[in-house]
Amino acid sequence: MERLKKRFSLLSAIIDALIEPPETVGYPFTKLELPETYRGAIVIDPEKCTGCGLCVRDCPAQGLELVKKSRHEFKLIHYPARCAYCGQCSISCRRKAISHSNQLVGSTSNPEALVVVLKEKEDEEQG
Amino acid sequence: MQNRISIPIGPQHPLLKEPLSMMIDISGEKVLGGSMRLGYVHRGIERLAEQRNYIQNVLLIERVCGICSHVHTTTYCYAVEALLGIEIPPRAQYIRALMCELERIHSHLLWLGILAKHVGLETIFMHAWHDRESSLDIMEAISGGRVSHAANQIGGVSFNLDKAQAEMIRSTISNLRTQVEGLLNVIETEPALHARTQGVAPVSAEMIRQYCVVGPIARASGVDIDLRRDDPLPPYDQLEFKVITHADGDAWARTLVRAQETRESLNLCDTIMRDMPDGEVLVRAPRKVPPGEAIIRSEAPRGEVFYYLRSDGSENPARVKIRTPTLSALSMIPAQLAAIQVADIPVVLAGIDLCVACADR
Amino acid sequence: MTKFNLQSMIDKIEDATGTPGEVYDGINNDETIYIEPDQLVDVINILRDHFDCIHLTAITAQQREDQHDTIEVMYHFWKGRGITLLMKLPTSTPQLTSIIDFLPGADFYEREVAEMFGIHYTGREETPPLLLPDDWQNGPPFIGREENDAE
Numbered sequence: 001m002e003r004l005k006k007r008f009s010l011l012s013a014i015i016d017a018l019i020e021p022p023e024t025v026g027y028p029f030t031k032l033e034l035p036e037t038y039r040g041a042i043v044i045d046p047e048k049c050t051g052c053g054l055c056v057r058d059c060p061a062q063g064l065e066l067v068k069k070s071r072h073e074f075k076l077i078h079y080p081a082r083c084a085y086c087g088q089c090s091i092s093c094r095r096k097a098i099s100h101s102n103q104l105v106g107s108t109s110n111p112e113a114l115v116v117v118l119k120e121k122e123d124e125e126q127g
Numbered sequence: 128m129q130n131r132i133s134i135p136i137g138p139q140h141p142l143l144k145e146p147l148s149m150m151i152d153i154s155g156e157k158v159l160g161g162s163m164r165l166g167y168v169h170r171g172i173e174r175l176a177e178q179r180n181y182i183q184n185v186l187l188i189e190r191v192c193g194i195c196s197h198v199h200t201t202t203y204c205y206a207v208e209a210l211l212g213i214e215i216p217p218r219a220q221y222i223r224a225l226m227c228e229l230e231r232i233h234s235h236l237l238w239l240g241i242l243a244k245h246v247g248l249e250t251i252f253m254h255a256w257h258d259r260e261s262s263l264d265i266m267e268a269i270s271g272g273r274v275s276h277a278a279n280q281i282g283g284v285s286f287n288l289d290k291a292q293a294e295m296i297r298s299t300i301s302n303l304r305t306q307v308e309g310l311l312n313v314i315e316t317e318p319a320l321h322a323r324t325q326g327v328a329p330v331s332a333e334m335i336r337q338y339c340v341v342g343p344i345a346r347a348s349g350v351d352i353d354l355r356r357d358d359p360l361p362p363y364d365q366l367e368f369k370v371i372t373h374a375d376g377d378a379w380a381r382t383l384v385r386a387q388e389t390r391e392s393l394n395l396c397d398t399i400m401r402d403m404p405d406g407e408v409l410v411r412a413p414r415k416v417p418p419g420e421a422i423i424r425s426e427a428p429r430g431e432v433f434y435y436l437r438s439d440g441s442e443n444p445a446r447v448k449i450r451t452p453t454l455s456a457l458s459m460i461p462a463q464l465a466a467i468q469v470a471d472i473p474v475v476l477a478g479i480d481l482c483v484a485c486a487d488r
Numbered sequence: 489m490t491k492f493n494l495q496s497m498i499d500k501i502e503d504a505t506g507t508p509g510e511v512y513d514g515i516n517n518d519e520t521i522y523i524e525p526d527q528l529v530d531v532i533n534i535l536r537d538h539f540d541c542i543h544l545t546a547i548t549a550q551q552r553e554d555q556h557d558t559i560e561v562m563y564h565f566w567k568g569r570g571i572t573l574l575m576k577l578p579t580s581t582p583q584l585t586s587i588i589d590f591l592p593g594a595d596f597y598e599r600e601v602a603e604m605f606g607i608h609y610t611g612r613e614e615t616p617p618l619l620l621p622d623d624w625q626n627g628p629p630f631i632g633r634e635e636n637d638a639e
Contacts (some may be wrong), residue, residue: 023257037286039271060183086186086277091285100271166619174629209516339544339593352543357568420515422570424545433545433564435515439553450546450564458596487619 038102039085042078044118048097049076051121055089055098064089076118080105131159138167142245142473145483149460153469161464163457168487176447181207181416184444185279191449192485193274194234197226198427199449200279205360206436207281209421211412219283220361221403225296226266226278228392228399232303233262234428235389238480239310242382245473246323251313258306261299268295283409297400304393314386324378328463328475331376338459342430342452344479347384348376354426365402368395378471381478414442429453429480451485494519497571500538504530509573518570520562525575528563529585532573536590541567547597549605551579551630559605559631577607579631586612604630 025032034040051074056064063083067075090099098118108114131154138146146167152159172191176184188203189196201223208215236259243251263273269292270276270285278284288296314320335345345352353370355363371387373380416438424433430452439445456479463475494511498521502508509521509531523531535541545564552560559582563573577583586609588595599618601607606628609615617624 023260035268035271037268037271039277058180058182060179060186084186084275085272086275087271087285088182088186088277091280092182166617166621169619171629336542337592339542339591341543358570422515422517422564422572424566424570431545431566435546435548435562435564437550445553446548446550448546448548448550454596455593458593462592 032104034102034104036102038104039087039100040103041080041101041105042083042085042089042098042116042118043101044076044098045096046119048095049119050095050097051076051119052094054092054094058088058092060084060086060088073122075120078116078118079114080116081114130154136472142476143481143483144241145481147457147481147483151464151472156468156470158464158467158469158472161461163460165457165483165487168484170488172488173447173449176444178443180414180442181281181444182414184447185281186277188447188449189275189277191488192451192482194237194482195230195427195429195432195485196274197223197230197276197278198425198432201227201360202423202425202432202434203436203447204279204281205425206421206423206434207416208412209423210416210419210436210438211281212417213282213410213412215283215410216406216408217362217404218287218406219408221399222284222286222288222408223279224362224366225396225399225403226270226276228395229262229266231392231428232389232396233259233266235385235392236262236307238385238477239314239389242474242477243320245477246320248317248319251310251317254306255310258303258310261303261306265296265299268292280409282412283407285409287408288403293400293403297397300393300396300400304390307389307393311386311390314382320382321379323471324382324474324478327378327471328467328478329375329377330459330463334459334462335376338462339455340430340459341455342427343384343388344381344456345430346370346372347380349374352431354424354431358424360423360425362399362402366395366398368398378474378478385480415440416442416444427452427485429456429482429485449488451482451488453479453482453486457481457483457486494521497521497534497539500534501527501531504534512574515572518564518572520572520574522574525561525577525584528573528575529587532563532587532591535565535567535571539567541565541571542591543567544591544594544597545570547594547601549601549607549630551605559607561601561607582607583610584608585610588612604628606631 051066053066056066061082061084063079065077087100131152133150133152135150137143137148148164149161151161172187176187179187185200189200191199236255240252240255266276267273269288270278330348332348332350335348335350349372351372356370368391371384373383418438418440420437422435424431433450435448436444437446467475498508505527509523512520512522543566545566548562550560557579559577559579561575561577565571584607586598596618598609599615602609602615603617603620
């Protein structure tokens with residue numbers, strides 16, 4: 001009776017394995033379903049960013065850089081290859097300007113994609 | 128008398144997940160002893176931590192180990208919070224404990240797959256790693272990353288759980304429990320696994336104490352230590368769970384301890400989700416830490432993790448000392464190798480559950 | 489075996505070696521006793537014989553920024569609660585007695601502290617490098633920090 005039960009349990013395992021769909025997806029031919037909270041590419045809301053530099057100070061991977069030309073002119077640069085996608089910049093930002101989308105960051109053969117200017121603010125007063 | 132030859136294992140070898148160099152002396156089929164060299168993954172994290180501020184260090188410390196990353200950052204954050212004199216909200220404590228238990232589940236299922244693969248039962252390996260994906264899916268859905276969670280901040284955690292996520296966690300844990308019970312049933316009744324692990328490399332409780340070994344290896348030899356019960360970080364002082372020990376000390380006891388701990392961790396996850404209080408999850412912490420020294424210990428999947436932190440009043444720590452559990456388990460390997468057969472070497476290595484990145488830092 | 493009691497520990501150290509240890513309360517969570525380096529083996533024997541405390545968690549060494557002529561070494565034990573032994577060694581000749589004869593688990597800890605801080609252990613054969621590569625030529629990485637950081 002025990003041997004019969006054991007053989008029966010093996011049969012149910014075999015049927016399960018035949019019926020279940022595969023666990024893997026055929027990326028990149030199939031679209032990848034990522035959860036909303038997935039920490040993907042960095043995006044910025046330019047209206048909210050004031051160039052304070054808190055995100056730069058707390059980034060552990062030196063993935064952000066703030067270039068200040070004068071008191072009102074600055075450029076915030078992001079390096080996707082150095083970034084660790086940890087989310088520390090979005091937590092340190094007091095104005096919730098910088099955050100993650102859930103887009104997967106793919107590899108690229110274009111070297112210019114490795115330097116992304118997130119916000120550039122020119123001086124509005126002339127003369 | 129057959130000739131005595133030395134076989135090198137490592138630094139790169141199919142048996143090892145991480146680089147480790149061993150030289151094993153054998154004579155025929157009997158192993159006579161061995162020696163070992165660490166340091167292939169040494170990154171100097173203790174030294175690097177002195178050159179970064181406390182917030183950057185949370186993410187540096189996470190990269191000490193890939194499998195037990197959350198427990199390292201949890202211990203470090205509790206140490207910094209002890210120096211700052213702040214207490215984090217209760218909901219954050221529960222979320223930290225939830226991630227710790229999920230990490231224990233994923234680590235033990237990973238270990239189960241490795242042991243089964245080394246013994247030759249590859250189907251158990253496939254099933255265990257398939258079930259492990261469920262726990263990684265939970266961690267990805269709530270924190271944003273499968274392995275690098277970045278869950279901890281100084282002052283709390285970086286995410287909150289809403290009702291939909293809580294429901295998803297409960298249902299996934301319930302499915303995972305069914306799968307894990309099936310795996311436990313197979314382990315406890317599979318004769319091939321018994322034959323390969325029973326009586327292999329027994330370790331006495333006295334040897335455990337002399338080599339200062341911690342974690343499931345110690346509990347498998349009857350030494351009853353578990354820092355979740357003996358020196359609990361909040362909220363473990365309010366949670367009920369069983370500490371699993373076995374007395375034999377051989378590879379079979381080590382297998383049973385880890386497998387049954389997975390079941391206890393699943394129960395703990397349910398308890399944590401049931402008792403989680405409401406509230407906020409992050410309090411703002413000052414950037415400069417007042418001078419002082421703190422020591423915090425916690426229980427990683429492999430044993431005791433110890434952090435000593437000293438601050439000198441600036442934004443960077445003055446000294447971070449990390450002690451990881453695998454370091455003492457590695458020092459016991461030459462003694463364990465002294466009386467086994469060559470075919471038992473993978474079983475002994477798998478029973479220790481090596482995490483060389485932890486040991487090297 | 490009695491439960492660990494700080495005052496009784498200090499009394500026993502005085503009985504065994506003549507000088508009592510001092511209580512140091514700078515570290516939260518651990519009972520810390522400041523002892524002389526040559527009292528180390530006696531104190532560890534007292535911990536083992538009277539309090540059944542033999543679990544050595546770690547050996548920490550550090551150099552404070554304002555005291556470059558001293559290396560502090562701490563031995564962290566655990567028995568129900570943390571017990572730490574604190575010693576100060578001169579940077580020019582840091583020397584300690586090895587305890588691997590009766591506590592083999594201390595081998596890796598001693599080797600790491602020896603290579604990182606240049607501490608010399610008597611009573612054992614040489615301390616081969618544990619984490620640093622075999623051809624490391626730059627001396628103990630934690631000593632002479634300011635020059636190293638500037639690079």
